[in-house]
Amino acid sequence: MKKLIKMTLIVALLPLILLGCNQSSTSSIKLTEVTRSLFYAPQYVALEKGYFEEEGLDVELQTTWGGDKTMTALLSDGADIALVGSETSIYVYAQNSKDPVINFAQLTQTDGTFLVAKEPKPDFVWEDLKGSTFLGQRKGGMPQMVGEFVLKNHGIDPKNDLDLQQNIDFANIPGAFVSGDAEYVQLFEPTASTFEKEGNGHIVASFGEESGNVPYTVFMTKQSYLDENEEEVQKFTRAVYKAQQWVEENSAEEIASVIKPYFEDTELDLLASSIERYKGQQSFATNPILDKEEWDNLKAIMEEAGELPADIPYEDLVNTTIAEEIIND
CATH class of the missing domain: 3.40.190.10 (Periplasmic binding protein-like II)
Incomplete structure (x- = not known):
């Protein structure tokens, strides 16, 4: 009789036990994007195809509409990870930030x-x-x-x-x-x-x-967040890489169908033709590595515009270790 009661209790509690296990294995990440853009198609693919979920991540996406607002959200802990132009990390660093913003995964590699x-x-x-x-x-x-x-x-x-x-x-x-x-x-x-x-x-x-190629939009986070959540950043980057590869291997029409929920007011054929235009000029990075040549090109563009506050070394604000490990897995 006692064994029967124990078994009954275990069966009754099993859903709660499993729920607790699932909760403990899932990490939440607040992600902010600088704008809603077809340019960021691989990001929406990662969300829609469940690549973040496969990595045990619950990613909450918000759009902050502008570089200043996006960086403010990241610096004030309103976001854990931001998708924004690499120039913003240079602006923050030049203000003698004690917690620099680190570029760890590139999404787009040309102007859009x-x-x-x-x-x-x-x-x-x-x-x-x-x-x-x-x-x-x-x-x-x-x-x-x-x-x-x-x-x-x-x-x-x-x-x-x-x-x-x-x-x-x-x-x-x-x-x-x-x-x-x-x-x-x-x-x-x-x-x-x-x-x-x-x-x-x-x-x-x-x-x-x-x-030419520039780190136009990149996933970045504060150094402190990276130090404390390296495993989550690795999982995030792996999901992004999966999406980048999927976008590279599939047609504009297939990509458009997947990301349509993010552009409800745009017709499917228009989404597809726009994606094809970006694919044709290789705007979507095929892996998350931001290389030094791209960084130097960015600084040259900023300097030409009179907006480069300081010559920030590549090694100070770019972390390719995570991306390289994932690509070489």
């Missing part, structure tokens, strides 16, 4: 913006920009710095050859272009293709193709 003209430009050349009104991005942010870098490479002085407007918040730039007088604008996908389809603009060039 496209030059969009209000009127059709079938024979566009960069010289056409001279004397035009150009709706630019936030001063000191990667889109604007890369944009200026490319323009200068084509003999255009952004400050003197353009009417450069930089007084619009990132999230409001598309609407301001449609309603305003600007003749050109930098836009990410799928907004650029949406504008083209709706007749609000015409894609005439790619800044990503023009600027």
Whole structure:
């Protein structure tokens, strides 16, 4: 009788025991992204295909809309990991931060913006920009710095050859272009293709193709978080790598179907064509390693824009150990 009671209790408690085991094996991570962008397709693949869950991670994603807000969330512990441009880690370091922000997994390796003209430009050349009104991005942010870098490479002085407007918040730039007088604008996908389809603009060039490889958007965290949660960061990076490989191996249409929940207002065919454009210019990194050549290119772009606060060594803010171990597993 006693054995029967014990067995009954064990059976009754088994779900609770299993639940407790599952809870203890799952780690929660607060992840913030600088914007919602098709450019970050591998991140959404990792979430939708359950790669983080396979690693025992419960990842909560929030969008903070802007580099400053994203970094504030990370530094104030409102986020554990941030997806944002590497330039932000340099800005923090240059302020003598006692807890530097470390780049540990690269997601995109080119600029993700496209030059969009209000009127059709079938024979566009960069010289056409001279004397035009150009709706630019936030001063000191990667889109604007890369944009200026490319323009200068084509003999255009952004400050003197353009009417450069930089007084619009990132999230409001598309609407301001449609309603305003600007003749050109930098836009990410799928907004650029949406504008083209709706007749609000015409894609005439790619800044990503023009600027070379840079650590454009990278997963980063504070050194203290990395020290205290190295295993979680390893699992996170492994999930990202799985997603990067899946994106590399699958078609734009398949990728679009997986990440559609993050872009409910965009038609599937438009998502697919935008993804194909990014794949075609190799914007999605195929592994999480941020190499020194990319870091040096970033610093050159920042210096050209007059935004490099200090020559920060690669080794100070980039950790490739975790990514290398995962790739070599």
